[in-house]
């Protein structure tokens with residue numbers, strides 16, 4: 160929680176006054192206190208949002224070719240649309256996917272000038288957590304971090320979503336462990352990079368069988384691992400419904416004690432057309448504003464799914480009846496707000512983590528930190544590695560081969576979110592994981608000359624490790640990050656020896672190669688986070 164600073168507000172106000180004619184003042188960042196959002200000046204902030212993206216499914220499904228249009232890199236599109244968003248009374252847009260390598264300054268500045276904040280999803284159609292075979296790995300980490308890097312400097316970024324509707328029914332709740340790991344790692348990344356405090360949240364679907372467990376899971380446990388805000392995609396108010404008929408009353412009761420801000424990350428059922436948006440008066444009315452911080456209408460663009468407020472063609476945008484209806488409703492919505500100084504936080508307790516069982520499959524122990532340095536240290540410590548340049552199909556065939564020959568060789572790379580037992584290197588790239596498994600097999604075969612071959616797809620290397628690497632692997636291998644682990648055998652031997660700081664390619668087979676620790680304890684978790692934050696050099700120092 161960022162503290163309220165009179166000095167910085169005064170300075171901003173001053174510079175705004177001095178340069179008002181030539182410089183556009185950045186919008187004041189939105190800060191979180193307890194379960195609510197505030198401007199830095201202490202006025203409460205309610206989201207009057209619109210989802211703003213063409214042709215990306217809101218349910219996280221991927222398009223076949225992974226392409227998408229980045230709306231914040233489209234100057235003509237922003238020029239066309241921002242005036243209409245402003246006319247609607249929009250103060251937040253939600254964008255589902257950007258291309259981090261493009262220039263967003265034009266659109267972001269136009270949004271700033273018009274008082275519009277951004278909620279940005281970190282995934283995109285070619286880089287996201289797949290609910291049917293979930294992973295949180297170093298490649299996703301790099302892609303999500305690139306979005307953070309592209310956006311963190313803009314003061315009108317309200318927050319990031321680390322996932323949208325990933326677990327969406329009872330049979331894929333295990334995927335939530337990986338999404339929560341993404342939340343944890345992106346929060347730590349924002350801190351490591353010394354960016355302004357920017358919240359990381361999650362946007363959920365509204366499946367009755369899992370919604371309570373989902374909301375509790377992402378809020379439970381250590382707050383460093385938990386969401387900073389909760390977005391609810393909810394379509395239960397259709398036509399001229401009511402607070403009770405829509406179930407909004409029940410949802411509001413469920414979130415009455417939630418410890419972080421909650422809001423509707425998508426709303427606007429379209430089964431009754433044209434939409435009248437009568438729910439707007441409920442969302443910004445006295446029944447809900449103590450619990451909810453507004454909502455985001457799905458969506459700006461008219462497409463095949465028929466949720467549009469406008470239809471666009473080239474540089475023109477035409478208002479649809481839904482635009483006019485929403486505009487009227489928002490204009491008459493006047494939420495009564497509480498000033499930050501008058502708000503005493505009462506929801507100070509996180510929810511309990513749901514127990515795993517028939518209706519919930521994600522353990523409270525999270526997957527390991529997706530630390531790319533741990534992976535490269537791991538590979539350099541190995542004696543037997545996979546050839547470089549193997550295709551994806553070759554790699555997966557070779558996984559089947561080596562794990563089939565010796566399943567223990569794959570312990571360090573096989574995650575299970577339900578048991579909460581993850582290989583320490585399950586977050587590494589496919590080729591790094593294959594190398595790990597080959598090396599374990601080779602080692603379990605007492606380094607027999609034929610055991611590092613796999614039809615010519617493996618080769619012997621001379622392992623090398625810096626002192627810092629040895630320490631990092633030792634920490635990872637004995638629960639610095641994941642809950643279970645396998646240290647590459649040479650590294651384990653080296654790390655357990657007190658004097659060695661040179662490379663170890665001798666054939667010591669360590670009994671410590673497979674250590675099972677069922678749960679993270681706090682100290683080790685903090686140590687893992689510390690290693691992540693401080694990097695290799697710090698890790699070496701702290702452990703030696």
Ligand SMILES: *[C@@H]1O[C@H](CO)[C@@H](O)[C@H](O)[C@H]1NC(C)=O
Pocket residue numbers: 198200201202
């Ligand atoms: C705080 O800032 C917001 C946005 O600029 C403004 O609407 C509001 O009136 C301000 N509140 C106070 C108390 O100055």
Ligand SMILES: *[C@@H]1O[C@H](CO)[C@@H](O)[C@H](O)[C@H]1NC(C)=O
Pocket residue numbers: 216217218219220464
């Ligand atoms: C996601 O949305 C797409 C496009 O609207 C639809 O074809 C697909 O069936 C949806 N998938 C799920 C899992 O809801």
Ligand SMILES: *[C@@H]1O[C@H](CO)[C@@H](O)[C@H](O)[C@H]1NC(C)=O
Pocket residue numbers: 225226227258259260261285
């Ligand atoms: C992102 O933009 C770059 C530069 O135009 C392009 O090469 C790349 O393919 C884009 N990525 C995606 C996922 O569209």
Ligand SMILES: *[C@@H]1O[C@H](CO)[C@@H](O)[C@H](O)[C@H]1NC(C)=O
Pocket residue numbers: 290291328330331
């Ligand atoms: C979950 O069930 C749906 C059908 O309702 C199925 O399409 C999907 O593949 C299942 N997912 C998993 C992970 O079993």
Ligand SMILES: *[C@@H]1O[C@H](CO)[C@@H](O)[C@H](O)[C@H]1NC(C)=O
Pocket residue numbers: 308309310312
């Ligand atoms: C963000 O601001 C910092 C400090 O001014 C600058 O070094 C960095 O390049 C900026 N990043 C982007 C993506 O604009």
Ligand SMILES: *[C@@H]1O[C@H](CO)[C@@H](O)[C@H](O)[C@H]1NC(C)=O
Pocket residue numbers: 401402403408440441444445446
């Ligand atoms: C607030 O709740 C009461 C009691 O359920 C209900 O009668 C009223 O219509 C609600 N107000 C709005 C604006 O939905």
Ligand SMILES: *[C@@H]1O[C@H](CO)[C@@H](O)[C@H](O)[C@H]1NC(C)=O
Pocket residue numbers: 412413416508509510511
């Ligand atoms: C919040 O209330 C719900 C019931 O509405 C309850 O299940 C949950 O335990 C409560 N959580 C806290 C942290 O008090």
Ligand SMILES: *[C@@H]1O[C@H](CO)[C@@H](O)[C@H](O)[C@H]1NC(C)=O
Pocket residue numbers: 552
């Ligand atoms: C890789 O495997 C997939 C699925 O088994 C198959 O459809 C594809 O053709 C294979 N690609 C190559 C290059 O063999």
Ligand SMILES: *[C@@H]1O[C@H](CO)[C@@H](O)[C@H](O)[C@H]1NC(C)=O
Pocket residue numbers: 574575576577578
């Ligand atoms: C995780 O382990 C449990 C218990 O051994 C097993 O039933 C389940 O199928 C495993 N899940 C995955 C995704 O492998």
